[in-house]
Amino acid sequence: MAIGVFDSGIGGLTVFRTIAKEFPKLDIYYFGDTARVPYGIRSKDTIIKYTTECIDYLVKHYNLEAIVIACNSASSYAIDSLKIKFNLPVLGVIDPGVRAALTTTKTNNILVIGTKATVNSNAYPNKINQISPLTKIYQQACPLFVPIVEEGLFNHKVAETMVKEYLSPYIDKIDTVILGCTHYPLLKETISKLYPDLNLVDSSIAILDDLRNLQITFNESGKRLIHITDKTQSFETLKNILAGNTPFKIVSM
Amino acid sequence: MAIGVFDSGIGGLTVFRTIAKEFPKLDIYYFGDTARVPYGIRSKDTIIKYTTECIDYLVKHYNLEAIVIACNSASSYAIDSLKIKFNLPVLGVIDPGVRAALTTTKTNNILVIGTKATVNSNAYPNKINQISPLTKIYQQACPLFVPIVEEGLFNHKVAETMVKEYLSPYIDKIDTVILGCTHYPLLKETISKLYPDLNLVDSSIAILDDLRNLQITFNESGKRLIHITDKTQSFETLKNILAGNTPFKIVSM
Structure with missing residues (x-):
């Protein structure tokens, strides 16, 4: 089978x-x-x-x-x-991503990044709140990440520009980011270079x-x-x- | 009717x-x-x-x-x-775009920008060559322009970054750009700010x-x-x- x-x-x-x-x-x-x-x-x-x-x-x-x-x-x-x-x-991918994020975070402050549909669905916050009601959750749609990855531009400066654009408002508030889109693991390197202290949760693992x-x-x-x-x-x-x-x-x- | x-x-x-x-x-x-x-x-x-x-x-x-x-x-x-x-x-939109570009160019050097499908089809070069075989044509696919426009980021620095990325290799060679995608007229302002001497052909007109x-x-x-x-x-x-x-x-x- x-x-x-x-x-x-x-x-x-x-x-x-x-x-x-x-x-x-x-x-x-x-x-x-x-x-x-x-x-x-x-x-x-x-x-x-x-x-x-x-x-x-x-x-x-x-x-x-x-x-x-x-x-x-x-x-x-x-x-x-x-x-x-x-x-x-x-x-x-939602449930395993949530479990990994809750295991990883030390500050109980998590950012979920994903497509508009994923963010609008509130699937991650709903699941996190069921398990851990006191965890503070932020969400950010990153619609340009998919085309950037599909164009193979994950190491180009446009990737850095958009990582900063989407993530910088949250950096002082969170310690863990759920990569809530299958394309995003290819941006791990760029994100970690800019924000080395962030924990990145990859649902595929x-x-x-x-x-x-x-x-x-x-x-x-x-x-x-x-x-x-x-x-x-x-x-x-x-x-x-x-x-x-x-x-x-x-x-x- | x-x-x-x-x-x-x-x-x-x-x-x-x-x-x-x-x-x-x-x-x-x-x-x-x-x-x-x-x-x-x-x-x-x-x-x-x-x-x-x-x-x-x-x-x-x-x-x-x-x-x-x-x-x-x-x-x-x-x-x-x-x-x-x-x-x-x-x-x-191909025929009118070609006619407008051939009327506009003074140097007979034209850049066509569009999606991958439009560029791969060679529709613009084929049509231009039929009418004006001596015109030199360059093509560049700009796959990030559509998501940038759809996100309303046409005045954001990411638009400038990608306009430079896609257009800069051709700037010394051409005087006219065919905006070969319906989204691109919304980038006219950004392109003109960076390259004020370029003629931009908008097929919708x-x-x-x-x-x-x-x-x-x-x-x-x-x-x-x-x-x-x-x-x-x-x-x-x-x-x-x-x-x-x-x-x-x-x-x-």
Whole structure:
């Protein structure tokens, strides 16, 4: 058997890479909806509709044991609806990100950065408040980070300009930042260079514990296949960086 | 009767605004495919498929006399296919942009800036070479300009940083820039501040001559309606700037 990893685009390949490295024998089927990316600017109803269509494709084609929703926007809005529709464990990135952040923070002051959809959903603050009502949470949408990463500009001065723009208002107030978007781990270096004392929480690492807890049968052949809905230039750029020579196929949606 | 104005998103409202101002009595139906924007990163087949679906909606709902394709990516790839499918005049932004640039340049050295799709299509160089084979043409994809404009950051230093990044290699070589994307007119001020001697060609103005030449019946009521496929925050920002209180409706695609 196998797991599916879904993302609105190719940023989720950061999650794919982490899982693939940790579980070399697991069969992993990645689905990136590159024809309709980015989800982060779309409404809740549209995000649920698109996510359901893509997961439906994976479930119909592979004998999946679990689904990982690598996309924060989809995790924020679609998880509940997906759990109802598909009779499978559906793991999002919100819960593991929250647990890691609460374990990491010493001052109990956390900044969540993400797309507009993720921030507007309040998924991170709601979850943090359930577990730790006294934690102070700030949120900042960083809509330029995704295009910066997709253009491979994460070490360019434009990345520094926008990291300062988005993060500087919070630096004196917080000690931990949740990277609430799959693209953001590629900006870790730039953020740490500017703000070396910040703790950065990367959900793609935090989610590994959830996978271990599922006790999936990890004795497979380590088969991997990436599905995309459109072959874009950004896909080629990031796929080379994050997934090397993993095979891919294009699926029409 | 009436015309349809199509764009992949809301950038085409720059064209809508120009036409609406010039022809106050014309009925104008705008369609922005905001659920599937941006087209500029998508493949040719996907751009043709999406554009055809949207125009089909307009044609079925309104008695159109002509269609304006405000989107450069769609103009680059889909115009021929649209002309075959719909029995109507279909005006793109490429031809008028080329004519205006050739009229404007004194040195016969032109830079075309646009999305990756527009640049990769070679639509502008091909057209310019047909008319003026000795004109030297440079092209530069500027993928960060659209998110910068949609975030309303056109006067922020990030706009200056990226204008310099994209344009500085060409400044000594050219005297005219074709703004090959509907969002770019909102960067005119920043570009002109940095490079005051450059001529900037705005297709939304150049297309007015093509409309006049069609001899449409301009004795209508000046009815306007904006159709979008998703209500996003960027839509609200740019609609207020570009289309004021024009009514809109959401269409599912």
